[in-house]
Structure formats: structure tokens, C-alpha cells
Amino acid sequence: xxITVDDHALIDQAHHKQxxxxxxxxxxxxxxxxxxYITMAFIGACFGGVLSMIxxxxxxxxxxxxxxxGNTWNAxxxxxxxxxxxxxxxxxLIGGMGNWFVPMMIGAPDMAFPRLNNMSFWFLAxxxxxxxxxxxxxxxxxxxxxxxxxxxxxxYSPGVxxxxxxxxxxxxxxxxxxxxxxxxxxxxxxxxxGMTMHKMPLFCWAILVTAFLxxxxxxxxxxxxxxxxxxxxxxxxxxxPSGGGDPVLFQHLFWFFGHPEVYIMILPAFxxxxxxVSTFSKKPIFGYLGMAYAMVIIGFVGFVVWAxxxxxxxxxTDSKIYFEVATLxxxxxxxIKVFSWIATMWGGSIEFKTPMLWAVGFIFxxxxxxxxxxxxxxxxxxxxxxNDYFLVAHFHYVLSMGAAFAIFAGFYFWIxxxxxxPYPEFWGKVHFWTFFVGVNLTFFPQHFLGLAGMxxxxxxYADAFAGWNFVSSVGSIISGLSTLVFFYVLYAVFTSKxxxxxxxxxxxxxxxxxxxxxxxxxxxxxxxxxxx
Amino acid sequence: xxxxxxxxxxxxMLALATALVVHGHCAFAQGxxxxxxxxxNGYVDAPHNWQMWFxxxxxxxxxxxxxxxxxxxxxxxxxxxxVAILLGYVLIRFRAGRHPKPSQTTHNTLIEIxxxxxxxxxxxxxxxxxxxxxxxxxxxxxxxxxxxxxxxxWYWEYKYNAVPGLDYSSYMIPxxxxxxxxxxxxxxxxxLVLPVGKKIRFVITSADVLHGFYLPSLGVQKYAIPGTxxxxxxxxEKPGTYFGQCNQICGMDHDAMPIEIKAVPLKDYLAWxxxxxxxxxxxxxxxxxxxxMPRNQLADATR
Numbered sequence: 001x002x003i004t005v006d007d008h009a010l011i012d013q014a015h016h017k018q019x020x021x022x023x024x025x026x027x028x029x030x031x032x033x034x035x036x037y038i039t040m041a042f043i044g045a046c047f048g049g050v051l052s053m054i055x056x057x058x059x060x061x062x063x064x065x066x067x068x069x070g071n072t073w074n075a076x077x078x079x080x081x082x083x084x085x086x087x088x089x090x091x092x093l094i095g096g097m098g099n100w101f102v103p104m105m106i107g108a109p110d111m112a113f114p115r116l117n118n119m120s121f122w123f124l125a126x127x128x129x130x131x132x133x134x135x136x137x138x139x140x141x142x143x144x145x146x147x148x149x150x151x152x153x154x155x156y157s158p159g160v161x162x163x164x165x166x167x168x169x170x171x172x173x174x175x176x177x178x179x180x181x182x183x184x185x186x187x188x189x190x191x192x193x194g195m196t197m198h199k200m201p202l203f204c205w206a207i208l209v210t211a212f213l214x215x216x217x218x219x220x221x222x223x224x225x226x227x228x229x230x231x232x233x234x235x236x237x238x239x240x241p242s243g244g245g246d247p248v249l250f251q252h253l254f255w256f257f258g259h260p261e262v263y264i265m266i267l268p269a270f271x272x273x274x275x276x277v278s279t280f281s282k283k284p285i286f287g288y289l290g291m292a293y294a295m296v297i298i299g300f301v302g303f304v305v306w307a308x309x310x311x312x313x314x315x316x317t318d319s320k321i322y323f324e325v326a327t328l329x330x331x332x333x334x335x336i337k338v339f340s341w342i343a344t345m346w347g348g349s350i351e352f353k354t355p356m357l358w359a360v361g362f363i364f365x366x367x368x369x370x371x372x373x374x375x376x377x378x379x380x381x382x383x384x385x386x387n388d389y390f391l392v393a394h395f396h397y398v399l400s401m402g403a404a405f406a407i408f409a410g411f412y413f414w415i416x417x418x419x420x421x422p423y424p425e426f427w428g429k430v431h432f433w434t435f436f437v438g439v440n441l442t443f444f445p446q447h448f449l450g451l452a453g454m455x456x457x458x459x460x461y462a463d464a465f466a467g468w469n470f471v472s473s474v475g476s477i478i479s480g481l482s483t484l485v486f487f488y489v490l491y492a493v494f495t496s497k498x499x500x501x502x503x504x505x506x507x508x509x510x511x512x513x514x515x516x517x518x519x520x521x522x523x524x525x526x527x528x529x530x531x532x
Numbered sequence: 533x534x535x536x537x538x539x540x541x542x543x544x545m546l547a548l549a550t551a552l553v554v555h556g557h558c559a560f561a562q563g564x565x566x567x568x569x570x571x572x573n574g575y576v577d578a579p580h581n582w583q584m585w586f587x588x589x590x591x592x593x594x595x596x597x598x599x600x601x602x603x604x605x606x607x608x609x610x611x612x613x614x615v616a617i618l619l620g621y622v623l624i625r626f627r628a629g630r631h632p633k634p635s636q637t638t639h640n641t642l643i644e645i646x647x648x649x650x651x652x653x654x655x656x657x658x659x660x661x662x663x664x665x666x667x668x669x670x671x672x673x674x675x676x677x678x679x680x681x682x683x684x685x686w687y688w689e690y691k692y693n694a695v696p697g698l699d700y701s702s703y704m705i706p707x708x709x710x711x712x713x714x715x716x717x718x719x720x721x722x723x724l725v726l727p728v729g730k731k732i733r734f735v736i737t738s739a740d741v742l743h744g745f746y747l748p749s750l751g752v753q754k755y756a757i758p759g760t761x762x763x764x765x766x767x768x769e770k771p772g773t774y775f776g777q778c779n780q781i782c783g784m785d786h787d788a789m790p791i792e793i794k795a796v797p798l799k800d801y802l803a804w805x806x807x808x809x810x811x812x813x814x815x816x817x818x819x820x821x822x823x824x825m826p827r828n829q830l831a832d833a834t835r
Contacts, residue, residue: 241759380665
């Protein structure tokens with residue numbers, strides 16, 4: 001793929017002065033909105049991270065007294081889960097990096113619906129206020145992020161906290177839905193001439209598939225949440241057995257959304273990793289079409305495996321077999337991705353810059369998380385492992401190490417393009433290695449806790465689980481300190497006087513965003529770039 | 533001959549005396565009758581510190597789960613190891629310092645077919661024994677007896693379907709009342725007593741919110757769902773004490789409703805049912821001394 005961009009088209013809009021209010025509160029520019037999303041993700045990650053530090057401190061010793069009230073504990077685990085998913089991973093990957101780089105990569109001047117884009121962000125910001133109210137009001141929402149009734153119905157969770165949490169999901173859901181519509185319209189209609197679907201960068205493919213998943217999954221969540229709100233406030237009984245309803249129905253609806261949500265969080269990560277691996281190996285992606293369609297297949301199959309979250313709930317034997325087999329099949333396209341990344345590196349000339357460290361860390365840890373996922377997909381084994389710490393370890397390996405590593409890979413990869421300043425390479429590497437040690441020390445011992453039978457969502461546990469819990473908590477302290485290193489990296493970037501070239505990664509970086517100045521001008525392309 | 537008899541007599545007397553002392557120590561409710569669940573005290577299948585694997589299998593089901601877990605985990609360890617070696621090799625062999633000129637290869641049809649077909653074969657190897665286990669776990673037919681397990685906020689209720697009237701609640705022993713020999717957060721005031729070597733069916737339900745009936749050492753786990761009866765089963769192989777915990781978030785004291793099972797020989801179990809019937813009235817424990825918190829009035833009223 002060769003790219004022609006007229007230099008005179010890239011006039012820096014230095015003269016383009018807007019007031020703070022009009023630039024940041026009424027923003028219609030995809031980069032500004034992307035920055036807002038990344039700021040939201042940063043705030044969300046800080047909140048969610050502090051909650052996780054509190055939890056690990058409580059779990060450091062048995063019979064600990066940091067949190068003595070079970071309701072407070074349940075409110076914290078609920079908020080941690082929801083905030084990390086909806087206000088950290090999703091805004092970082094989709095709203096943040098998606099907004100910043102999808103239009104740039106396809107040669108579009110902006111997103112298709114700039115005002116809708118702004119609205120998406122502010123719905124999400126309002127949702128964050130609501131989820132915090134759900135944490136702090138009354139005794140908080142204590143149903144877990146899965147929100148299973150009857151625990152969160154009016155009888156067992158009286159008070160407004162649960163309503164705020166439910167409405168926060170509506171707000172985040174509307175935000176995601178509008179964002180998804182915007183991405184689909186942008187990617188399908190606004191590609192530069194010559195940028196066919198099969199030439200489109202993999203990050204755009206990833207966001208496109210993610211947007212379709214959101215488009216189809218979010219309405220189901222919205223329906224389920226609406227029914228919960230009705231049950232709580234208007235006396236309906238969708239999930240209330242005494243009125244002919246069924247709590248299991250909620251589980252089906254929730255996971256029909258919840259499982260695609262898993263891929264919503266990891267597909268953009270796949271996209272970022274592909275770019276980073278290709279750039280630092282100085283090689284084009286190996287098996288581009290296989291990579292793109294593997295994501296399409298993952299997205300498609302991801303919709304028909306939801307009940308593997310319900311293997312010990314009300315589910316028939318035959319359904320178990322179907323859902324187990326369907327779930328295992330996802331390992332095949334995921335394998336295509338992992339092997340293609342390795343094949344991309346094969347024969348390359350690999351430069352170990354910070355983004356590449358995060359990408360390689362991602363691949364290795366994601367494979368571990370994937371392997372435990374194959375274990376958990378076995379319905380027969382899930383009868384032992386369901387809801388215990390083996391599961392907690394599994395999903396933190398794919399999220400806390402998978403999605404979060406990809407977010408950091410993307411951050412170090414693109415921060416120069418976003419800010420115009422380089423990050424300090426040494427401190428980036430310190431951040432990576434301390435975080436790598438920290439998260440592995442936190443989550444690997446949790447496999448053992450799970451095998452020994454420790455259930456999740458427990459503020460206090462039998463003394464026999466003390467050893468590995470202590471190790472895990474020490475790991476979380478290391479991850480916390482590592483995050484302080486990241487804060488320093490941010491400080492260094494924003495106080496740097498150094499300017500970066502258009503393409504500061506050199507020959508390996510071939511997508512369109514490297515053809516424009518760093519930082520990217522307010523309006524990326526004034527003339528349409530031609531891709532031959 | 534005579535002398536031998538005398539020795540045997542003495543030994544029997546000694547055994548009786550020992551037994552009396554033991555019974556005296558763990559006197560059941562009234563203190564007069566011998567405790568028929570004493571046989572379960574010899575073997576305690578509880579988690580231990582720094583444990584890295586499943587609990588010792590207490591049932592054939594758990595033994596099968598243990599076997600399949602090892603089978604799948606070794607295969608996956610092989611996969612992870614293979615990827616790790618591949619990744620390590622690539623990172624060393626093709627680092628910029630050693631391999632300055634990158635190739636531009638982006639396709640190799642054969643290798644792309646291999647990495648689709650080989651994972652499919654591995655999955656098939658996993659799926660076959662896995663499906664057998666699903667059928668095995670689902671077969672709760674022809675039990676010797678059925679226990680209806682009902683989750684409450686925050687205790688378990690056990691109803692013995694074959695023993696009319698035998699229906700009682702089981703509360704965790706609060707942390708400040710733990711006595712030597714009991715396990716904090718796992719021991720309960722009135723354990724579930726079951727016969728060994730017999731197939732026991734659990735019918736699991738809930739009186740209020742969702743709970744999880746989770747017995748790791750027996751390989752049993754099912755949600756307790758209000759309005760729905762789920763079924764699982766177990767056969768406990770040897771007399772002993774087995775533990776479980778609530779494994780589905782159920783509110784404030786989710787971590788304070790463990791399950792304790794005393795598995796005893798059949799005749800001891802039968803003896804226990806008689807004593808239990810005399811001591812436990814319908815769904816009410818005669819001496820709820822150690823109830824950690826007041827019963828949830830709302831939950832009981834709606835039942």
C-alpha cells in the first residue's frame with residue numbers, strides 16, 4: 001500500500017483558536033473527543049484501580065478489618081467491575097484510540113456524525129456520575145457487576161443506589177450505541193479513494209467488528225436493565241418467580257450482552273497489537289486477510305456462546321454440550337491471530353521499544369488467559385471452577401493483562417502522535433517491567449486459590465487461603481507502584497519540549513496517521529489522500 | 533486359649549472405655565447419647581495453606597473432574613509452552629541487532645492451514661472426554677436418598693426427603709465462637725450428615741436470592757435459584773468431614789454461609805436420623821445457640 005498525501009494539505013491549524021468551553025464541552029472534532037474519552041478512561045482507571053487496591057488490602061490477611069461490612073464490600077466489587085469495563089477499557093480502546101485513529105487511518109477528515117460523537121461522550125460522563133452515586137449512596141449497589149436478580153430487586157436492595165447503577169448502564173449503553181453507529185457509518189462510507197475494505201488497517205477492522213457487536217449486544221442489555229428497573233419500581237415481575245417471572249431469564253439476557261462485551265473489550269486490543277507488532281518488526285502483517293476475518297469470526301461466534309457463563313445455573317445437558325463446543329471453537333480464530341503475530345515477527349528486525357514490550361507481554365499473557373479459558377469452557381470442569389478464583393485469575397489475565405497491556409501498548413505507540421512529544425523510553429520500560437511483575441504476582445497465585453476452592457466476592461476467607469492471598473496482595477502493591485511510574489511518564493510527556501517527526505517510528509510504520517505531522521493537526525486531511 | 537480370650541476381653545474393655553471418653557468429649561446435644569457422626573471426625577478434607585491443586589477427591593465425580601482437569605491442563609500447558617518457545621526464539625533470533633534486514637514475507641498457505649487444522653484436532657481431543665464428563669455429572673437418577681437444599685440469607689436449610697420432618701438449618705460458627713478442632717469460616721453448627729457409599733441426590737433451590745451450593749472436594753456446584761429446582765448428586769467414598777461454601781453473591785454475609793458435610797457409615801447415618809428427628813423440629817434447630825445473625829424475616833415470610 002502506498003500513500004500520497006499532499007504536503008500543502010497538512011496546514012497546521014495553529015490559528016484555529018477556540019474557547020475552552022467550545023473546544024472541550026461542545027467538541028465536534030474526533031481528536032478532541034478522543035482526548036476526552038482517554039481522559040475519562042484515565043479517571044475511570046484511577047477509581048477502579050483504587051477500589052482494587054482497597055480490595056487486595058482487605059484480602060491480604062484473613063479476618064482483616066479494613067472493610068468490615070459485607071454490603072460495603074459488595075458495593076466495591078460491583079463498582080470495580082463496572083468502572084473498569086465501561087469507564088476504563090471501553091473508553092480507552094473504542095472511544096479514545098478509536099476516535100483518534102480510525103478517521104486518520106482511513107483518510108477521513110473526521111467521524112461521520114461529529115455532534116453524535118460529542119453526545120456519546122457526554123452520555124458516558126453522565127453515566128460515570130451515576131455509577132459513583134450507585135457506589136456511595138445508601139449502602140451502595142451490592143449485586144456484583146452481573147447484577148443478577150433477585151439480589152438487586154426492590155426487596156433485597158432497597159434504596160436508590162441500585163437504580164443509579166442501572167441507569168448508569170443505560171447511559172453508558174446509549175453512549176456505546178451512538179458511538180457504534182458513528183464508527184460503522186464512518187468506516188463504511190468515509191474511506192479515502194483507493195482504501196478498499198481489504199486494504200483497511202486492522203485496527204479499523206477491529207473497531208468495525210466491535211461496533212457491530214455493540215450495535216447488536218447493547219440493546220439486549222438495555223432491555224434487561226429496563227426490565228430490572230420496572231421490577232424494582234413499577235411492580236412488574238419479569239424476573240420475580242412469585243409473579244411468574246424467572247431470574248434465569250435475566251442471566252440469559254445479561255450474558256447475551258455480556259459475552260460479546262468480552263470481545264468488545266479485546267478486539268480493539270487485537271487491532272492495536274497488530275499495528276505495534278508490524279511496526280517494530282518492520283514487516284507487514286502476516287496473513288492480513290486471515291487476521292481481519294478471524295476477528296469477524298470471533299465476533300460472530302462470540303454471539304452464540306453466552307450460556308457458558310451459566311453452566312451451573314438452570315441449563316440442560318444438551319445445551320451445555322452445545323455451548324461448550326461453540327466456545328472451544330473460538331480458540332481456532334484466536335489461534336490464527338496469535339500465530340499470525342508470531343509469523344509477523346518471524347524474519348523481522350525486531351526493535352524492543354516500549355510499545356513492543358507491551359505487545360509481546362500481551363501476546364504471552366493473553367495466551368495464558370486463553371488456555372485457562374479453554375479449561376473453563378469445559379462444562380464438566382466448570383462445575384468445579386465456576387465462580388472461584390480460577391475464574392477470577394482467568395478473566396484478569398485476558399483483561400487486566402490482555403486489554404490493559406494493549407491500552408498501554410497503544411498509549412506508548414501513539415502518544416507522540418497525539419501530543420507531539422516523545423515519552424521517556426527508560427521510564428516506559430520501567431513501567432512495563434514493574435507492571436508485568438506486579439500483575440503476574442497478583443493474578444497467577446489466584447489460579448491456586450481457585451483450585452483449592454476459594455469462592456470469589458468474599459471479603460473474608462478460611463485461614464487456609466492466607467498464603468496465596470498474601471502473595472497476590474503484594475503483587476497488587478507492585479502494580480500500584482508501577483502506576484506511579486506511569487504517572488511520571490505522563491508528566492514527562494506533557495512537560496517535554498522535544499518535537500517529534502511525522503513518522504517517528506520509521507520504516508515499519510506504514511499506516512496513514514504516520515503521514516501527517518505530530519501532533520496531528522486539528523483537521524487531519526484538508527485534501528483527500530489517495531491510496532494506490 | 534483362655535489367656536488369649538482374656539487379652540481380647542481386656543482390649544475390648546479398653547476400646548469401650550476409649551470410646552466412652554471420646555463420646556463424652558463430643559457429646560451430641562443432650563450429652564447422653566453417643567454421637568453417631570463421630571466416624572466423620574477421623575478424616576477432614578479441608579483446604580490447606582499454599583495448596584496448589586484441587587482438594588483430595590471425596591467422590592468419584594471429583595476424581596473424574598480431577599482427571600479431566602489434568603488432561604486438559606497438560607494439553608494447554610503444552611500449547612502455552614509451544615507459544616512461549618516460539619515467541620522466545622523469534623525475539624532472540626530476529627532482534628534488530630542480529631537480523632537488521634527484515635524479510636517481507638506475508639503469506640504461506642501451508643502454515644496457515646496447519647495452524648487452523650492442528651488446533652481443531654487438539655480441541656477434538658479435549659471435547660470427547662469432556663462430553664463424557666457432562667453426561668456423567670448430569671446423571672442424578674436412581675439415588676439412595678434425596679436431600680433438598682435451600683439457600684437462605686445467610687444459612688443453608690437441609691430437608692431429608694426420605695425422613696419426614698427432618699428439616700433443619702445450618703449456620704456458620706461465628707469467628708468469636710470457634711472452638712479447637714473447628715475451622716474458622718468453614719465449620720457450621722449443624723452439618724449436613726450423609727451416608728458414605730450411597731448415591732445422594734441434591735435438589736437445590738433458594739428461598740430468597742441466588743446462592744451457590746459449592747462442594748469443591750465432591751465436585752458439586754449448582755446455583756440455588758428461587759422458583760427453580762436444580763439437581764446434582766454425589767457419592768461420598770469414605771467417612772469424613774467435607775466442606776463447601778456459598779459461591780454466588782447473595783448479599784451482606786455471602787462469605788458466612790459455608791457447608792459442612794459429615795459423611796458416616798450407613799448405620800451411623802440411620803442412628804443419627806433418629807436423634808436428629810428427636811432434636812430438630814420442622815426447619816428449626818432446637819438449640820440455635822450459634823446462629824450468627826437473626827433470620828431474614830422477609831425471606832421466611834415470602835416462602
